[in-house]
Amino acid sequence: MIGRTAAEAISEGSRLAEFSRLFLANRSAMLGATIVLIAVVVALLSSWLAPTDYARTNMLFVWEPPGDDFVLGTDALGRDVFSRLIVGARVSLTIALSVLAIALTVGTAAGMAAAWNGGWIDSLVMRTADITFAFPELIIAILVAAILGPGILTVIISLSLVSWPGIARIVRALVLTLRGELYIDAAIVCGTPPTQILLRHCLPNIVPALIVRASVGVGFIVMAEATLSFLGLGVQEPLPSWGGMIRDGLTALRTDPHLSLAAGAALGTTIIGFNLLGDGLRDLLDPRIRER
Amino acid sequence: MTAALELSRLSVSFPGQPDRLRVIEGIDLAVGPGEVVGLVGESGSGKSVTALAAMRLLPSVARIDAGAVHLGGRDIVGASRQELLRIRGAEIAMIFQEPMTSLNPLFRAGFQIGETLEVHLGLSRAEARRRAIELMRAVGIPAPEVRVDDYPHQLSGGMRQRVMIAMAMACRPKVLIADEPTTALDVTIQAQILQLMRRLREESGMGILLITHDLGVVAGMADRVVVMYAGMVMEEAPVRSLYAMPHHPYSRLLLKAIPRVRERADRLNQIAGTTPPASRFPSGCRFHPRCPDAIDRCRMELPPLETMPDGRKSRCWRTGEAGLPSMST
Amino acid sequence: MKPLLEARALSVHFPVRGTSMSGDSRLLRAVDGVDIEIGAGETLGIVGESGCGKTTLGRAILRLLEPTGGSIRFDGMDVTRATGAALAPLRKSVQAVFQDPFGSLNPRMRVSDIIGEPLRNLGWPRPRISARVAEVMEIVGLPPEYASRHPHAFSGGQRQRIGIARALAPSPRLIVCDEAVSALDVSIQAQILNLLKDIQRDFGVAYLFVSHNLAVVRHLSHRVAVMYLGRIVELCDEGRLYTAPLHPYTTALLSAVPEPDPERPNRPVVLEGDLPSPIDPPPGCTFHTRCPVAKPDCRATAPALREIEPGRFVRCHFPGSFRQAEVTS
Numbered sequence: 034m035i036g037r038t039a040a041e042a043i044s045e046g047s048r049l050a051e052f053s054r055l056f057l058a059n060r061s062a063m064l065g066a067t068i069v070l071i072a073v074v075v076a077l078l079s080s081w082l083a084p085t086d087y088a089r090t091n092m093l094f095v096w097e098p099p100g101d102d103f104v105l106g107t108d109a110l111g112r113d114v115f116s117r118l119i120v121g122a123r124v125s126l127t128i129a130l131s132v133l134a135i136a137l138t139v140g141t142a143a144g145m146a147a148a149w150n151g152g153w154i155d156s157l158v159m160r161t162a163d164i165t166f167a168f169p170e171l172i173i174a175i176l177v178a179a180i181l182g183p184g185i186l187t188v189i190i191s192l193s194l195v196s197w198p199g200i201a202r203i204v205r206a207l208v209l210t211l212r213g214e215l216y217i218d219a220a221i222v223c224g225t226p227p228t229q230i231l232l233r234h235c236l237p238n239i240v241p242a243l244i245v246r247a248s249v250g251v252g253f254i255v256m257a258e259a260t261l262s263f264l265g266l267g268v269q270e271p272l273p274s275w276g277g278m279i280r281d282g283l284t285a286l287r288t289d290p291h292l293s294l295a296a297g298a299a300l301g302t303t304i305i306g307f308n309l310l311g312d313g314l315r316d317l318l319d320p321r322i323r324e325r
Numbered sequence: 326m327t328a329a330l331e332l333s334r335l336s337v338s339f340p341g342q343p344d345r346l347r348v349i350e351g352i353d354l355a356v357g358p359g360e361v362v363g364l365v366g367e368s369g370s371g372k373s374v375t376a377l378a379a380m381r382l383l384p385s386v387a388r389i390d391a392g393a394v395h396l397g398g399r400d401i402v403g404a405s406r407q408e409l410l411r412i413r414g415a416e417i418a419m420i421f422q423e424p425m426t427s428l429n430p431l432f433r434a435g436f437q438i439g440e441t442l443e444v445h446l447g448l449s450r451a452e453a454r455r456r457a458i459e460l461m462r463a464v465g466i467p468a469p470e471v472r473v474d475d476y477p478h479q480l481s482g483g484m485r486q487r488v489m490i491a492m493a494m495a496c497r498p499k500v501l502i503a504d505e506p507t508t509a510l511d512v513t514i515q516a517q518i519l520q521l522m523r524r525l526r527e528e529s530g531m532g533i534l535l536i537t538h539d540l541g542v543v544a545g546m547a548d549r550v551v552v553m554y555a556g557m558v559m560e561e562a563p564v565r566s567l568y569a570m571p572h573h574p575y576s577r578l579l580l581k582a583i584p585r586v587r588e589r590a591d592r593l594n595q596i597a598g599t600t601p602p603a604s605r606f607p608s609g610c611r612f613h614p615r616c617p618d619a620i621d622r623c624r625m626e627l628p629p630l631e632t633m634p635d636g637r638k639s640r641c642w643r644t645g646e647a648g649l650p651s652m653s654t
Numbered sequence: 655m656k657p658l659l660e661a662r663a664l665s666v667h668f669p670v671r672g673t674s675m676s677g678d679s680r681l682l683r684a685v686d687g688v689d690i691e692i693g694a695g696e697t698l699g700i701v702g703e704s705g706c707g708k709t710t711l712g713r714a715i716l717r718l719l720e721p722t723g724g725s726i727r728f729d730g731m732d733v734t735r736a737t738g739a740a741l742a743p744l745r746k747s748v749q750a751v752f753q754d755p756f757g758s759l760n761p762r763m764r765v766s767d768i769i770g771e772p773l774r775n776l777g778w779p780r781p782r783i784s785a786r787v788a789e790v791m792e793i794v795g796l797p798p799e800y801a802s803r804h805p806h807a808f809s810g811g812q813r814q815r816i817g818i819a820r821a822l823a824p825s826p827r828l829i830v831c832d833e834a835v836s837a838l839d840v841s842i843q844a845q846i847l848n849l850l851k852d853i854q855r856d857f858g859v860a861y862l863f864v865s866h867n868l869a870v871v872r873h874l875s876h877r878v879a880v881m882y883l884g885r886i887v888e889l890c891d892e893g894r895l896y897t898a899p900l901h902p903y904t905t906a907l908l909s910a911v912p913e914p915d916p917e918r919p920n921r922p923v924v925l926e927g928d929l930p931s932p933i934d935p936p937p938g939c940t941f942h943t944r945c946p947v948a949k950p951d952c953r954a955t956a957p958a959l960r961e962i963e964p965g966r967f968v969r970c971h972f973p974g975s976f977r978q979a980e981v982t983s
Contacts, residue, residue, distance in 0.1 A: 215758040222716050223772035223820065224745030237762045367839035368810075467927075481928045511703035511866065511929075516910040516922035538840065541912030545919045564916045582844035584873035586911045589892065593873065595848055596841035599809045615841075 055317055062313020068306025076123040083116035088271040096289045106291045108281055114292055117273035118299055124274050125303070128188055129254045133247055135193040140200025141243070145231045147201065148208035159205070162198035170195040170257050171264075178266045188258055188267040195257075196250060203246055207239040241318040249311030252304040259300050275300040327398050328355035329532040330379060330417065330500040335392030337371075337378050339603070346603040347390070348374050349556045353630065356500055356532040363547030363564065364536045365579075369600045371556040372536050376502050379534070380419050381409050397499060415445045418493035420486070422505035427489060428477040434488045435461070435473030441495040460491040465521055483514035490521065497529060504536045519546060540583055544568060552576045555601055555611035558630055562637040572639040574618045574651040610641070617650040618643055656730060657691035658860055659715065659748075659828055664688045665723035666707075666714050670933060682933045684710040686884035687724065689959070692828065695854065697861040699875030699892070701868055701907070705929055707884040712832045712864045716750055717741060729827075746776060749821035753833035755813035759805040765791075765816055766801035772824040790819040793856075794849060811842035815849070822853065830862045835870060847873060868911050872896050877965075880904050883932050883940045886959060890966040900968045902945050902976040939971065947976045 056062060075082060084104070091111035099106045105114040147158040165173070174191035181187050208231070211217060220230050259276030261267035268274035275296045282293030335352040338345040349371035356362045366372040377383045379394055381401055393400045396416055404412065421427045428437060438460055439453030448456065454473065461469035464487040477485055486506060493501055503522065507515040519542065526533055535546055543550055543564065550567050552560040552575065560573040571577040581594035598615040601607060607614050613623040622642050630640045643649060666685040685707045692698045700708045714721050717733065725734045733744045749772065752758040759768055769790060770783045778786070788798040794815040805813055814834065821829050831850070835843045847870065853859060865871050871878055872892055879889040880903065888901040899905045906923040913920045925944045930936050936943050942952040951971050959969040 215752045215754055216760040218713075218716075218718055219750065219752065219758050219817070219820065220760075220771065221718060222745070222748070222750045223824070224742065224775040225771060226775070229775075233763075234760055367841060483928060512868070512907060512910040513703060513922075513925045514928070515912070517924055519912070520922070520924060539912065540840070540914040544914045544916045545912050568914065568916050579840060580914065582840050583914050584844075584847065584867075584869040585913070586869040586872055586896065586908060587913060587915075589872055589896075592851065593844040593847055595844040597845075599811055599842065600839060 052317060056313065059313045059316065061309045062316070065306045065309025065311070065313060068302060069310050072122055072126060072303050072306065075119055076126045079119045079123040083113075083119045085113045085116050087112065087116045087120040087273055089113075096285060098289065099291055105295045106289070108278070108292050109284065112271075114278075114295055117278060118275070118295055121273040121275045121278060121296070122299065122303075124185075124268055124272060125255055125258055125300075128185060128192075128258050128268075129251050131189050132192040132196055132254050132258075133251060135189070136196035136200055136250070137243065137247060139193070140197040141204050141236075141239075143197065144201035144204025145208055145235065148205040148212065149227055149231060155205075158201065162201050165194055166198040168195070171260070174261050174266050183266045184269055185267070185272075188261050191261070192254055192257055196254065199250070200243070200246060203242060204239060207242055208235050211235050211238055245311060245315040245318050248307060248314055252307035252311065255300070255307065256304055328395070329358045329360075329397065330534065331355040331393075331395040332375070332379060333393050333395070335375070335378060335394065336390040337374055337383065338388050338390050340386050341604060345388070347556065347606075348387075348603045349378070351392070351630075352553075352558055354534075354551055354558065354561075356534050358499065358532055359526065359530045360549065361526060361533045361535055361547045363543035363550040364534060364553065365538065365540060365543055365550060366553035367538060367600050369555070369602060370553040371603075372553050373504055375553070376419065376504050376534065376536050380413065380417060380502060382413075382419070411445075414441050414498065415496045416498055417500045417502065418496075418498040419502040419504065420489045420493050420506050422508050428485060430477050433474050433476055434480065435475075438488065438492050438495055441492055445496045456495070457491070460495055461488070464488075464491045464494070464525075465517070466491070481514075482510055483517060486510065486518055487521070490518075490525070494525060494529070498531060500532045500534065502534045502536070505538070506535075507542065508537070508539070515542075522546070540580065552579075555606050556603065557611055557640065558638070559612065559641075560637075560639045561630075562639075566635075566637065572633070572637060572644050573612075573641050574616050574643075574649065575612050577651050578617075658694045658696075658729060659690075659692040659862075660727045661688060661690045661715065661724065662727075663724035664690075664711070664714060664721055664726065666710050666719060667722045680933055683884045683935065684932060685714060685721075688881075688884075688886055690879060690886070690889075692860050692862060694827065695858040695860055696877070697854065697863055697875045699871035699878040700862065700864045700881060701866065701871050701878060702881035703866060703907075703929060705883075705932060706881040707932070708864045708866075708881050709832055711881070712750075712830050712862060715862060716748065716830050717744060746772075746824055747827045748830065749824065749826040749828075750830045750832065751814070751817050751821050751834040753836050755810045755817060755837060756805075758817050759813055761805055764802055764804060765796075765808075768805070768816060769801075769819045769823055772820065776824060786823055787819075790822045793822065793853070794819045795845075809842075811838055811845060814838060814842075814846055818846070818849065818853070822857075822859075825857070826859060828860045828862065830864070832864045833866065834863070836865060836867060843870070850874060868896075868908060880907065883930065883935050885940065885969065886967070887941065887969045888967065889959070890963075894963075894966060898977075900962070900966070900973040901941075901970050902947055903941050905976050906946070939969075945976075947972065 089112065094107050094111045095109055097103050097107040103113055103115065105118065108114055143158045147155040170191060173194050174187065177191040178187045217230060217234055220234055258267060262274040262276030263280045268277055278296035279293045282296065286293055332352050332354045335349065336347060337349045338347045352375055364372050364375065378389060381404065389402055394402050396412065401412060435454055435457040438457040442448045442453040442456050458469045458473050461472060466472050466484060466487050480488065507518050510518060522533065537543060547564045550562060550564050551558055552573065554575050560571065560576045567576065568580065571580060578594060578596045582596060584593060596615055609625050610623040610628050613619040616623065628640050628642045630638050631644065632638050664685060665687055668682040668684060670680055670682050688711060690698060700711060702708045713719050715726060721734055725732055728744050728748065731743065733741060766787050769787045773783045773786055787801060791798045791801065796812065796815050796819065805816065808816065835846050838846060851874065854861065863871060863874050875892050877891050878895050879886045880901065882903050888895065888899065888904045895904065896908065899908060906925050909920055910922040911920060923946060927944055930943055938954050939952040939957050942948040945952065957969050957971045959967050961967050962973055
């Protein structure tokens with residue numbers, strides 16, 4: 034009784050204000066958001082921020098340590114590490130966001146179709162998801178690379194393949210819960226077609242959960258992309274990627290660790306940023322946690 | 326004779342914005358030994374908060390701002406946690422609307438009844454179990470020797486409420502607070518539970534504060550009725566005289582708004598508007614925005630709960646006047 | 655005259671995983687061979703206790719679930735298993751009002767979109783939808799300027815008005831009301847019941863009114879069906895059913911309703927025991943386990959629903975053997 038009157042007092046506008054207030058008060062979420070924001074800005078402005086051309090080699094200055102001429106030194110081909118790091122941010126985030134977009138679209142559509150129709154469609158979708166989920170991303174990437182050869186497209190396809198089942202499962206579970214809501218019954222009774230019910234009634238209600246899932250998932254995708262590039266299955270020279278840079282640095286790790294360290298630090302910080310942001314958003318948006 | 330339970334000038338507030346919300350205000354209420362007092366009101370009237378305050382079971386954010394809760398002649402508003410643990414169960418007990426949420430799903434029914442006995446009367450485990458079976462038989466649970474080992478989910482709604490009542494009765498409390506005890510039950514099961522409560526009252530002589538929105542249940546159970554609206558007592562009267570001639574316009578209109586099973590009315594008398602939440606309790610008489618009898622004075626000044634010569638109480642400036650609009654419809 | 659809606663031998667059986675060790679699946683007969691007709695502009699009440707199948711019956715009529723047996727004809731058309739376009743006439747002309755005024759409105763949609771939803775599905779142009787939304791809001795007593803608000807800004811009673819406005823928008827010929835006033839306070843319940851009556855008088859819509867509340871059903875219905883364990887046990891006009899019930903279950907049910915009248919309290923026939931499970935209904939007459947006048951015959955053979963007077967159907971071997979007179983004396 035008390036709860037209901039209190040809930041009535043919260044209007045739509047103040048709900049957003051309440052969300053902002055709680056988010057700003059959450060320190061780790063704010064730290065995560067700041068890191069992510071910096072990474073995104075760097076990626077967007079990489080062409081202007083990079084001091085030199087990331088691909089220009091200079092055999093006179095190989096394995097330069099960090100100093101005045103090269104902020105973070107140079108690699109085995111004398112390329113500017115700082116510039117490559119900045120462009121690498123663009124490459125990593127572009128891949129991560131593409132994978133996210135594909136996985137969210139496919140996963141949401143598949144999860145909704147499975148939940149709404151049930152029966153053989155449900156079985157087909159969920160068994161397919163189980164099968165792709167059972168393979169490590171590495172095996173899938175090797176299989177895809179065997180067909181398409183290594184490269185950005187291979188990374189995007191293989192990471193999308195491993196990412197959509199998780200989203201499909203969440204969406205399916207949420208839609209199944211929503212199907213029990215009376216307002217969904219009310220929509221069916223007044224003749225709303227299933228696609229409209231899913232888009233107008235279900236989707237807005239599962240968006241918060243998807244945002245949380247996506248922000249946690251990005252960290253994983255960035256990491257997986259680095260792994261694939263590290264192994265040479267992903268981004269190809271001369272385009273830089275953080276995973277590839279860590280690998281390049283390994284050959285001289287004892288004498289010139291700056292390359293691996295710089296790329297590793299960039300990778301680690303970005304992943305931590307996404308994870309902190311994701312955890313913070315989950316605390317705020319996930320109703321199971323918010324309901325005390 | 327002293328009342329078994331007496332609330333005087335009791336006020337409770339909850340946190341709100343910008344100020345705390347006074348959910349109940351100056352509640353006066355007494356339950357004598359062996360008496361059944363019906364506390365009637367709609368949602369938001371504060372009847373459940375009143376019950377929880379009487380048990381000192383309010384959530385931690387709530388605050389008793391003023392007033393006293395006398396139990397057997399002593400005020401328990403200031404009682405410590407230890408004292409309350411001793412009092413609850415032994416002197417005052419409570420049953421709730423949804424027995425499933427009040428029973429622990431992980432423990433057997435008999436154990437939950439026996440636990441109270443172990444704590445309050447210091448009985449041994451075996452002795453407590455024997456008493457639990459007796460109590461279950463007393464509240465009409467068939468085959469209690471078997472049922473004593475059932476988990477709550479194995480029992481039907483009516484049986485769960487009987488287990489709750491057995492728990493409440495375990496230490497022979499002087500007062501039982503029953504908060505919507507039959508609202509979640511079907512009518513035929515409700516009839517069983519009400520009959521059981523009547524019998525237990527006669528056998529044990531305990532006082533019962535029966536909280537309900539159902540004026541039919543009150544009519545058949547209560548000796549005296551207290552009508553609450555928007556956090557205040559509006560009227561108090563013996564059950565027969567209240568139903569025969571309600572003094573407060575709210576009680577009058579409420580009685581005329583109920584559909585009856587014995588006769589079919591063409592149209593029900595409706596009360597305009599909605600019950601206000603605690604954040605928007607009106608000034609003056611809290612019922613005035615919905616009252617057909619309201620005059621200027623009702624909008625400005627809060628009427629006191631006045632005791633009339635016949636001992637009844639009513640909170641209305643126009644009590645005693647004849648030919649009011651609320652009487653004609 | 656041809657009925658607006660006609661259900662013949664309607665059954666809804668759910669498979670349940672066996673709780674026994676064998677694990678074979680059994681059938682929960684939620685609705686088991688129900689025959690009903692509803693004429694244009696008529697209200698058919700369905701009463702019964704929880705688990706009697708009344709809500710499932712309503713959901714089957716709404717085609718929220720597919721019947722496992724029997725047929726449903728709406729306006730002469732068989733819609734028992736219709737899907738897609740074949741279901742369109744039903745979706746336009748049969749609407750629903752649900753019990754929970756909080757759960758039945760999408761919290762993320764505006765009132766105008768909620769009420770306009772059935773019209774959008776019919777392909778109405780936007781200006782026409784807005785005009786109709788304003789019109790139905792007026793009819794149900796909501797200020798049209800509230801159209802842009804979200805449901806949480808409204809009280810329970812107002813939300814139920816929004817639900818009624820949505821049902822009314824496409825000018826349906828039948829509205830299924832599932833416990834439509836059960837969650838509301840007495841004073842609000844009276845408003846909504848009066849509103850439903852006004853709507854029927856003004857627009858000639860028929861109701862299938864499902865409720866556990868016998869008084870509310872009497873108030874609104876022309877004819878009433880009493881359900882027990884998935885079957886209709888008695889069906890006739892409201893007057894005869896409430897004043898002289900013929901089935902012992904109807905008699906017991908009516909006697910159990912607490913009357914808001916301390917001078918003439920009800921004397922409930924206390925039915926022994928709980929409702930049997932609809933998975934394993936008792937053999938013979940399913941009511942014999944609780945029937946106060948059961949005879950050996952009742953255990954052996956199941957009675958059929960017989961028309962023993964014109965328009966009066968009873969499923970009992972000995973109709974009228976258990977009279978209200980024995981209850982009130």
